[in-house]
Amino acid sequence: MKIEAVIFDIGNVLIEWQPERFYDRVIGPERRTAFFDAIDLHGMNDRVDRGENFPAVVAEVAAANPDWSEEVQMWHDRWIDMAAPAIDASVNTLRALRRAGVPVFALSNFGIETFEIGRDNYPFLEEFDRRYISGHMGVIKPDPQIYRMVEEDCGLSPENLLFTDDRADNIEAARARGWKVHLFEGSDGWADRLMSEGLIAREALV
Structure with missing residues (x-):
């Protein structure tokens, strides 16, 4: 898919x-x-x-x-x-996806007030097409409800979503809902996954 x-x-x-x-x-x-x-x-x-x-x-x-x-x-x-510093290579990957016309969402365990602090210090947090922030949703990963809420809001089928997270429990909860997943262990591996899926080209990361 x-x-x-x-x-x-x-x-x-x-x-x-x-x-x-x-x-x-x-x-x-x-x-x-x-x-x-x-x-x-x-x-x-x-x-x-x-x-x-x-x-x-x-x-x-x-x-x-x-x-x-x-x-x-x-x-x-x-x-x-x-909450520092930014992982610049991952930010670059986010921007490469956007330049390629791929919708990019955030799904993060983050407080209401702490996310505002984050936005003030990291302008790239404004660059997502959709943001799913747990403090506003009232539920945190890996509760299955938070993934269901994302699906209902964005209107996309689980198999059409690719999600990366550094925690295996969060990844497994998404996988159980049918999402494509990638356990984040470094920006290079994540970029390789995105290239293997045909979402970005290597030259887009330069």
């Missing part, structure tokens, strides 16, 4: 998302390990990605963990330092 749209995850596909690396740099690896062991920070982030208010969630968790309140608050105050 012909691919009629390419769908990008954002974190670790178009923008590096490495909170542990940020905290290693700021508070040191040993203290960071203790911090992440003490608090379910990724669970906190999932709440934001489901649409809860970003500053309110972080403030609540900081207040509940006074021994770590300063470090928790950094998740809000220095969020953009964790």
Whole structure:
């Protein structure tokens, strides 16, 4: 079946998302390990990605963990330092698809407020034909509902969608719905997949 749209995850596909690396740099690896062991920070982030208010969630968790309140608050105050840098080769691939006339969508676990911060810092986040942001949808990957919502909104059959994500569980959930998928392990491999599908030519990436 012909691919009629390419769908990008954002974190670790178009923008590096490495909170542990940020905290290693700021508070040191040993203290960071203790911090992440003490608090379910990724669970906190999932709440934001489901649409809860970003500053309110972080403030609540900081207040509940006074021994770590300063470090928790950094998740809000220095969020953009964790979501950095852009993965330039992937951005180039996105733009090559658009130049080739291929519709390009985003499907990402992202909070309402954090996505606005991202847009302010990464203008290419405005370049998608359609954006499916979990905070606005009220559901996160890999819940099958989020993929169903994408299908219903874009009107395309699952087999006509090609989706890349860096997490295997998100990929498998999409595959179960009949989407074509690519586990993102680097920009070169993703570009090779797109070329093998006849969506872009190598010279388009130069």
